[in-house]
Amino acid sequence: MNCTWAYIAVVAALFFFMGGLGCFYICCFRKKGRFATRVQEANKQFTENAAHELQTPLAVIKGHVELLLQSPQMGEAEMEVLDIILKNTNRLAKINSSLILLSKIEHNRFADHEVVDIGAVVEEVLGYYVDLIEMQKLEVRKAFHSKVQYRMSPALAEILISNLLQNATRHNVHNGWIGIELEKNRLIISNPGDPLDGPPEALFGRFERQTEKEESLGLGLSIIKRICDYYGFTLGYEQEGTLHRLIVSFNSKD
């Protein structure tokens, strides 16, 4: 397992390095005055650049682990270690992409607004999740009472719906169901699942996990929240026993 520790050390070093670089970057701007805006700008640039820069070393680690997997000298024990490294590298990569996404939303990088039909996006995204839904034997209960259209970035609309549906499948029960209701200016996604452990207000914070499931990053709901904030949608959560309901209220300015 030495290998894994070495790996963890490398990753930790990487993050410290990033932090250090960030401070340096900000300090450089500090001298030039207009402190607040400069710092903001530096931060904005830094978060995005740093996150992008991380993708290449992650690709290096992944590539070399994949090479090792092909080596005839690897026995079962070694393969298990490689599997752990690979899984955690993938996890890092996913966290990194989510952070890039959050940062991009915060910094207004989705300006391609057009009229999006929410029902159509739901149908499209459901198509991607067909297998996942089938694996858990979930029933999809759709009720589109009204056509909901909103002027927004089509990419963000897809990310929003995709995260909502993923959340509803991930925290579902076997042989459960997903409710998708569209009514005037509202999208309601509901699913049965275990009761929440923590307070519902904590749900939308970054890295808040209500599950010990390893694949859950705790970023899905904060991405949903961030997109809703960006467009001024209200995001509500209701719980009735084991029934969970997420409600997106689109404001009606369009």
Added chain:
Amino acid sequence: MKLLIVEDEQNLLNAISRYLKREGYLCEYAIDFPDAYKKIINHEYDCILLDLNLPKGDGMKLIRVLKEQESGAGIIVISARDTAADRVLGLNEGADDFLSKPFNLSELNARIKAVVRRKNGQISNVMHFGVLLIRLDERLVEANGVPLQLTKKEFDILVYLARNKNRVVTKDSIAEHLWGDYMDDTLSYDFIYAHVKNLRKKLADNGCEECLKTVYGIGYKFIAN
């Protein structure tokens, strides 16, 4: 087959070329824009792997140069900047595919084969392994002349493994190949396990007992001699 790998990160370049050389490809490298430009002007390649963020120049310009030359090379962009804008721009300029970092080498390998196949048209429609025949356009598989009834996912898994023949392909990589981001790891492993089990049975019933090997808990290997 001749490849040009344009990538400034030496460690990544090494990993890619070591993996691809085992496919029998001839790999050449370029680590910055001028180097890549010179090679593109002077040589013909079947496929070019292109990082867009290059020292001393913009990788996007190299795509334009290739198009002006009416090069027949397939172009796969490998980029750390996975934005829809970059993707669209790259594909509009004439790239054939776009793979964002970090990627699986098995995925890269499969994409190269798919791109080169598209460029060559009908010639490479059939993959042939002993008694097993995979017709890619028709999405048909025959074993000893008998057509197999495969589901869509079984067919996709078989082609992916066959494109990485004699290599360990991880379940993660298969999951990513089939579903991209729309996946839940734990569930997808069970799903892949069930599909490979069915696939293996269908192959075994028709004389391909040893085609698919399970490699511990980590993945699978398509055996071809």
